[in-house]
Amino acid sequence: MDHLTPSNRSWNMGRICSKNTKPEKIVRSLLHKLGYRFRLYRKDLPGKPDIILPKYSSIVMVHGCFWHRHKNCKYSYEPKSKVEFWKNKFKTNTIRDKKVIGELKSLGWRVLVIWECETKNIKSLSNIIFKFLPKPHKTFPDIYQLTS
Ligand SMILES: [Zn+2]
Structure with a gap:
């Protein structure tokens, strides 16, 4: 069901297309809390990725579910x-997503796509990150102390 009003929808579009979206901020601040250090927007890399972790040869991309078509996701409605x-x-x-991810991988980067809907639960988001990245050496806060 396309239940959004036109004004709702344009708010949604603007939010999804722009940089520094809320989901991206959530991911960045969580990575930081967990002790990862990263760089933002390297313009020389394919797709100008959002979050780069050179130490882990890894790139984290935060994708809006609607815009990037998250399969079987309620936010990815038609x-x-x-x-x-x-x-x-x-x-x-x-x-374009497929092409960019393929190019990054062929340059030796590991790529994690985090979907917008996965940023709604901080605890499970932490688990997604820990599955992808080795834990940083510095002591990081117990994830159960983080507010969700
Ligand atoms: Zn989704």
């Missing part, structure tokens, strides 16, 4: 109007 427009838009986005 708009009921301008169907062709959106179909093309989504196709372009997913093709």
Whole structure:
């Protein structure tokens, strides 16, 4: 169901397209709390990735579920109007995502995609990060002390 009002929708679009979105901020501040150090937006890398962890040869990308078409996700609904427009838009986005991730990997980077909906639960988000990255050497706060 495309239940959003037009004003809701344009708010949503603007939020999804812009840099420094809320999900991205959540991921950055969590990585920082967990003791990871990273750099932002390296313009010389394919896709200008959001979060770069040179020490781990890793890149973390935060993807909006609607914009980047998160499979089987409630935020990745199909708009009921301008169907062709959106179909093309989504196709372009997913093709570009695949290409960028492939290029980064071929340059030797490990790539983790974190979906917007995964940033809503800090504890499970921490687990996703720990599965992907080795724990940093510095002592990090107990994840159970973090507010969710
Ligand atoms: Zn999602």
